[in-house]
Amino acid sequence: MGALPPSLVDVLRASRERRGALLSDARTTAFRVLNGEADGVPEVTADVFGGLYVISLYRDLTSAEEETLLDAAVAAWAPRSVYLKRRPREARVLANVAKEALAPETAARGEPVESLTALENGLSFLIRPGQGLSVGLYLDMRDTRVWLKDEVRGRTVLNLFSYTCAFGVVATGGGATRALNIDASRRVLDWGEENARLNGQPVDRYDYVAGDVFDWLKRLAKKGEAFDVVVSDPPSFSTTRTARFSAARDYAKLAEAAARVVAPGGRLVACCNHAGLPMRRFEAMVAEGLALAGRQGRAVRSLGPSPLDFPSPPGQEPALKVHVVELR
Known part of the structure; x- marks a missing residue:
């Protein structure tokens, strides 16, 4: 350039x-x-x-x-x-x-600045600008969080790859009966608990689970647990002690595992921020995963970053893609 x-x-x-x-x-x-x-x-x-x-x-x-x-x-x-x-x-x-x-x-x-509290639609989030490449809140998800808050009253929510649990905070703020957050890092889950407390929300340590998402999805499915809304927002690439994940290669496998814990009539909120994965291909991978899980789905919403502060150059689609599917 x-x-x-x-x-x-x-x-x-x-x-x-x-x-x-x-x-x-x-x-x-x-x-x-x-x-x-x-x-x-x-x-x-x-x-x-x-x-x-x-x-x-x-x-x-x-x-x-x-x-x-x-x-x-x-x-x-x-x-x-x-x-x-x-x-x-x-x-x-x-x-x-x-x-x-x-x-x-x-x-x-x-x-x-060691830390500060930022606001998004009236909710508080702890920002730590010196703590690595990510500072505590992914701003391109703002519109998706707005949508989620209006959808979850009286429902249970599973927040996969939760990072600092922004979706969990929003879900609780929207009246969800439970928000279970899973991430590989205990450090960011502790940060998520701080975010909940900042907003006056109760914290149950059982709802902040550190571990491999795929392992936990297997455990939840084996126990017969199901959630009304499952948010799947993985990093484009990640490595744990036991596995490597690439969204462009593995999203169908993730969608399959997530679909197994979506309650009938519930929704899978499939998210991907890989610029090299076009929306149509991403939607096809989600559909493939649902089919592998033996579930049928109906697309109900496509979301993405707000064009007000995440404009795209002419002819380019945003890197962030959010595909909401209702499962039968």
């Missing part, structure tokens, strides 16, 4: 201003202010959490280019602080050996 645009301050200022109603919504303080090519700065994104900005680089910039970008961000946005995340294509490989280079714990500009 080419160099940063010469009028970078103007580009960044205009990008933020295009967020329109989000800028004045007191119930939502977390959203994307720069979305790469669609906002004029290819392979660079920026998310805001209150006065904190997190800039992510998906290409290598020189030190001088990084400084120029950071200075422009300060001039355009007047942030409390800015944190920088470097996400080269090989970041998954490097993350274990060069974490500090990829995700510095210290602020690149402004004051250090």
